Amino acid sequence: MTLHIDSNRLWQSLMQLAEIGATAKGGVCRLALTELDRQGRDLFVGWCRDAGLEVRVDAIGNIFARREGRDPTRRAIAMGSHIDTQPTGGKFDGNFGVLAGLEVLRTLNDHGIETEAPLEVVVWTNEEGSRFVPVMMGSGVFTGAFGLDHVLPQKDVDGFTVAGELDRIGYAGPQAPGEVPGGMFAAYFEAHIEQGPVLEAHQLPIGVVPGALGQRWYDMTVTGMEAHAGPTPMNQRHDALLAASQLVQTVNRIALDHAPHGRATVGFMQVSPNSRNTIPGTVKFSVDFRALDDDALAAMDAALRDACASLAATDERLAIEVEQVVYFPPCRFDPACIASVRQAAEELGLGNMEVVSGAGHDAVYLADVTPTAMIFVPCKDGISHNEIEDASQEHVAAGADVLLNAVLRQAR
Amino acid sequence: MTLHIDSNRLWQSLMQLAEIGATAKGGVCRLALTELDRQGRDLFVGWCRDAGLEVRVDAIGNIFARREGRDPTRRAIAMGSHIDTQPTGGKFDGNFGVLAGLEVLRTLNDHGIETEAPLEVVVWTNEEGSRFVPVMMGSGVFTGAFGLDHVLPQKDVDGFTVAGELDRIGYAGPQAPGEVPGGMFAAYFEAHIEQGPVLEAHQLPIGVVPGALGQRWYDMTVTGMEAHAGPTPMNQRHDALLAASQLVQTVNRIALDHAPHGRATVGFMQVSPNSRNTIPGTVKFSVDFRALDDDALAAMDAALRDACASLAATDERLAIEVEQVVYFPPCRFDPACIASVRQAAEELGLGNMEVVSGAGHDAVYLADVTPTAMIFVPCKDGISHNEIEDASQEHVAAGADVLLNAVLRQAR
Numbered sequence: 001m002t003l004h005i006d007s008n009r010l011w012q013s014l015m016q017l018a019e020i021g022a023t024a025k026g027g028v029c030r031l032a033l034t035e036l037d038r039q040g041r042d043l044f045v046g047w048c049r050d051a052g053l054e055v056r057v058d059a060i061g062n063i064f065a066r067r068e069g070r071d072p073t074r075r076a077i078a079m080g081s082h083i084d085t086q087p088t089g090g091k092f093d094g095n096f097g098v099l100a101g102l103e104v105l106r107t108l109n110d111h112g113i114e115t116e117a118p119l120e121v122v123v124w125t126n127e128e129g130s131r132f133v134p135v136m137m138g139s140g141v142f143t144g145a146f147g148l149d150h151v152l153p154q155k156d157v158d159g160f161t162v163a164g165e166l167d168r169i170g171y172a173g174p175q176a177p178g179e180v181p182g183g184m185f186a187a188y189f190e191a192h193i194e195q196g197p198v199l200e201a202h203q204l205p206i207g208v209v210p211g212a213l214g215q216r217w218y219d220m221t222v223t224g225m226e227a228h229a230g231p232t233p234m235n236q237r238h239d240a241l242l243a244a245s246q247l248v249q250t251v252n253r254i255a256l257d258h259a260p261h262g263r264a265t266v267g268f269m270q271v272s273p274n275s276r277n278t279i280p281g282t283v284k285f286s287v288d289f290r291a292l293d294d295d296a297l298a299a300m301d302a303a304l305r306d307a308c309a310s311l312a313a314t315d316e317r318l319a320i321e322v323e324q325v326v327y328f329p330p331c332r333f334d335p336a337c338i339a340s341v342r343q344a345a346e347e348l349g350l351g352n353m354e355v356v357s358g359a360g361h362d363a364v365y366l367a368d369v370t371p372t373a374m375i376f377v378p379c380k381d382g383i384s385h386n387e388i389e390d391a392s393q394e395h396v397a398a399g400a401d402v403l404l405n406a407v408l409r410q411a412r
Numbered sequence: 413m414t415l416h417i418d419s420n421r422l423w424q425s426l427m428q429l430a431e432i433g434a435t436a437k438g439g440v441c442r443l444a445l446t447e448l449d450r451q452g453r454d455l456f457v458g459w460c461r462d463a464g465l466e467v468r469v470d471a472i473g474n475i476f477a478r479r480e481g482r483d484p485t486r487r488a489i490a491m492g493s494h495i496d497t498q499p500t501g502g503k504f505d506g507n508f509g510v511l512a513g514l515e516v517l518r519t520l521n522d523h524g525i526e527t528e529a530p531l532e533v534v535v536w537t538n539e540e541g542s543r544f545v546p547v548m549m550g551s552g553v554f555t556g557a558f559g560l561d562h563v564l565p566q567k568d569v570d571g572f573t574v575a576g577e578l579d580r581i582g583y584a585g586p587q588a589p590g591e592v593p594g595g596m597f598a599a600y601f602e603a604h605i606e607q608g609p610v611l612e613a614h615q616l617p618i619g620v621v622p623g624a625l626g627q628r629w630y631d632m633t634v635t636g637m638e639a640h641a642g643p644t645p646m647n648q649r650h651d652a653l654l655a656a657s658q659l660v661q662t663v664n665r666i667a668l669d670h671a672p673h674g675r676a677t678v679g680f681m682q683v684s685p686n687s688r689n690t691i692p693g694t695v696k697f698s699v700d701f702r703a704l705d706d707d708a709l710a711a712m713d714a715a716l717r718d719a720c721a722s723l724a725a726t727d728e729r730l731a732i733e734v735e736q737v738v739y740f741p742p743c744r745f746d747p748a749c750i751a752s753v754r755q756a757a758e759e760l761g762l763g764n765m766e767v768v769s770g771a772g773h774d775a776v777y778l779a780d781v782t783p784t785a786m787i788f789v790p791c792k793d794g795i796s797h798n799e800i801e802d803a804s805q806e807h808v809a810a811g812a813d814v815l816l817n818a819v820l821r822q823a824r
Binding site: 194195196197198201213215217227228229230231232233234236239241242244245246248249252255256259260262263264265266267268269270271274275276277278279280286288290357358359360382383384385 | 606607608609610613625627629639640641642643644645646648651653654656657658660661664667668671672674675676677678679680681682683686687688689690691692698700702769770771772794795796797
């Protein structure tokens, strides 16, 4: 006897929210703390009030919509995500997690179901980081990863500050960051599109997320000797691109050596002078390493540095610099919350598998302060952060059903 | 009993010509058919008249300065190169070959030496191709590689035409291209800095040039699938840069398989979308193959296409396009002319070795119509097409001495 959300209502809410900032190509451009973000927030808050929820806003603009429980001593179970988008974003990234949470509460209202614990739906401010850095700003402030004093003065490219824009759109709230009535959440669940191709490839509707990969990002610089392509014999060259291309292969091998969760990407490369008949003198490129535990990340780091040192040792006029520029620790979600998600999926008869999160999410910060889990649903071709991002009504409904039943397990 | 040129006079002429268009970094910017080119041409023509030479100009602006011989039935022996430069060029590229030729005639005047055959020094128009394409325009028109009707309407980036600029600077001459008094040159010798590191590495002053490498240039496009670096497992990727970097390695190996004259360079690469946490969807890059014979070039071409086909066959979502965009045939210089250069160097006691020309030169076109050879001298660190291009007075004098004695062998 499992409960189901209202699939059509959820889908209509997603489509209605997607109209705010809709782009010609079918996507959404609703950057954090813009007038469009205000309109999206107002729409959400209006729906919450219609559903009888009590709305609070904190000092970084996170929105909390609360449905009280029967037991005044219980701490709230929270759901949520974000509604800001990338400049060329889609309808589902973030929005799905927020509206699935709202749909859970609407469904409980429909059926007159009271829970023991209070339930909350949260909109986290500026998850995308497209307009203001750092990314995952709202959840980071809420969980203490960084302070208000750090983020409020942050400026966008036009010089507007987070503090000023929060005031302007009317979402600089009175609640202190991290404060929750009755104490910190007892648990947090975030539903999200997978943003990858795994569920689609396995034709399964539900991803049970054991955690999120840690990340180490690097800036690499290979310096050789610029020279004419014609008159320079092969054995008198110090070709920076030849060395860099060897390192691209090495970086890939390092990820394969740490299967299945090791990942490595060279996404950026800049060749200088970048002229077709000149041997490249300098190549800069990025390395993005991800893994599910810190030992693996450290081993990948060591393998990269070893490979660079070995390659540089073959040619005294070749220099290779390795600079780590970003580190996010790996995140393991809460076993009990994960189990609730898996059991909910099983009871609903929904095929599921473990899918590790390769990207960061608000849930990764929440996991620092409360037991947390995520629920993934497939997105078309694994594409996200793109106007053609797409997901099916069937899959988002399945994800919201799992969210509903996982939360009910915790809230009883 | 070998003759020597006047080393100081040659050096002073080189330095004086280098003042026209001199750059702050010690180089020269004297683009073809500009006001500065006119000033450089006027200086050269003045020197020629001072030396008693008869000056002609043809319809593409090539300048011919003639010293008559004793035998009216003999065809002229020519020397020369160009005086236009790259935008950030040096003092020696081209200028050395022209002024070495002038110095040969001045030296014969000094010593009152008459030759049987007439001698000419030629300035070829727009060798560099920096302002107007095609490169090696003047020698190409002279030898019939392309017609006046093709090159005269060519425009620079500001819309000025070759025809208009020739008129404006006063170098649209009456002589028909390819016409020489008494018939086509009996031989052509071009002295040039090596533009590569071989002579310097061997500490030898003279390069005897057996020919110039043929060239095949390609535009390559690798298309995979753009995707998020985080959520996309290694085994579900179609990484265009990973494939391209493998081809960079392959291109290099193909050159090594055709040692010693096979050369291969990837000088240009453009990654899209070039974002550090996005798997590249498209990579465009150049391939520059060079070899001393067409069979080798054809084998290199086949090896490249095979490697691309094999790589594309490993992943149905990976496409690799190979488009040949430039072809210059290999050039073998004339054995008798080459022998004259070698013998002149030996008689002068100058250490020498064979150095194939990796770059194109006016001499490559001249070789289509007359027995031709080149003489290389070292340049510092093999650097050319650069404001820091440098050569020693001792080496340019040695090159001009070899030119003088090689020409005398032919002109007697």
